[in-house]
Amino acid sequence: MDEIAVNSYRDRLLDLDACVVSDALDTLGLTGGVAGLRPVWEGSRTAGRVVTMRTVPADGRTSSRHLGTAAIERADAGDVIVVQQEHGGTPTAGSWGGLLAQAAVIKGVGGVIVDGACRDVDEIRELRLPVSALTTVPFTARGRFVEDSVGDPVQIHGVTVTDGDYVIADGSGVTFVAASDIDRVLTTAERLVAKERLMTEDLRQGLLPSQVMGRNYEEMLNAG
Template identity: 65%
Template sequence: MSELRERLAALDTCLISDALDSLGLAGAVAGVLPVWEGGRLAGRVVPMRTVPAEGRSAPRHLGTAALELAEPGDIVVVEQAEAGTVPVSATWGGLLALTASLREVGGIVVDGACRDVDEIRELRLPVSARAVVPFTARGRYIEDTVGEPIVFAGVPVNPGDWVAADASGVVFVPSARIGEVLDIAERLVAKERLMAEALRRGDAPSAVLGRNYEEMLDGE
């Protein structure tokens, strides 16, 4: 698993998205971005889902069960149901971030909001979210499921799937297809490296970025 994580971490989300495209797989998500510059992440998914509390109380704070389930290097992925364009609360904050850091969790991805960004930055914990707000989840959101399938921005995500996130967005890769996706993405890296070398030595852009570029996913 560590080898797969290292290979995934070496790729950017754009090339992983291209590899998914070549296989006809959905998995790329736009608009969920690092909350501090440089917060890249890659690893296996521990999914959880939060829902509006609507007057219900919870036996524990959301996120704690996912952190106890996660192995070092895993990524906690949060579906914040009905979050809307401006979520009414965060579903990740400073104490949860501290716990994640102490347990060597690889990062957090939230289809919703987080808070305590200054603390998260100081911890150097990679966190990607759709929004940042100051509002607590207490009394607003509760945990619904942990370690069960979720839907993240329309993408089905299962326990043990793979996720990567950087400044371009987030990509999910089904566990059963990770080797195939990595192989294709790595071949695309090699192709783009050759094109970059050609541009640097002065080859015409129209030649370098011609038909071969437009069709570089064909046959992958």
């Protein structure tokens, strides 16, 4: 896709939040919202085009490259690396850490989302790299996890995410948007934001909450 279009989509997402993008998906009958993945440092938020990777337990296997390096090298500036960590419900090691964060910042990566564990949180905070994860741990991936794939579809909390899709992540959670749906989802989300701004202005003008957040509010996710 044309980089100008990719940058435009990213900028439009950054003007929104994960909640209103999730609302837009609801309006259109689509899925993509994910609960439970939270920023590893306060105020972290990111949006952009997705680069996928998957890590799995090493089970005695070794790899000629450290996990995450191929995804960083694959990413363009502003892209968001999305990691599926096969952890069986309890991550035992980080699939993202400080050195990877350093390399990602140098490359211009826009952020990282890990459906699993992250470590070196203080270092990541100092680098200001937006990272959302399921949990944080002090344990290294070395000898525990290996990279299984880069650029292949991944499953994040039951949502299929494909390389080249889009994502927004903030304090409320993470919302994915398929590349084929990005135009209509953004248009719908922007329409919802415009409605919410009008309602906010009504509240400031003195209308009662029950008047502003009545039937129109309950039906505002209806298409149209």
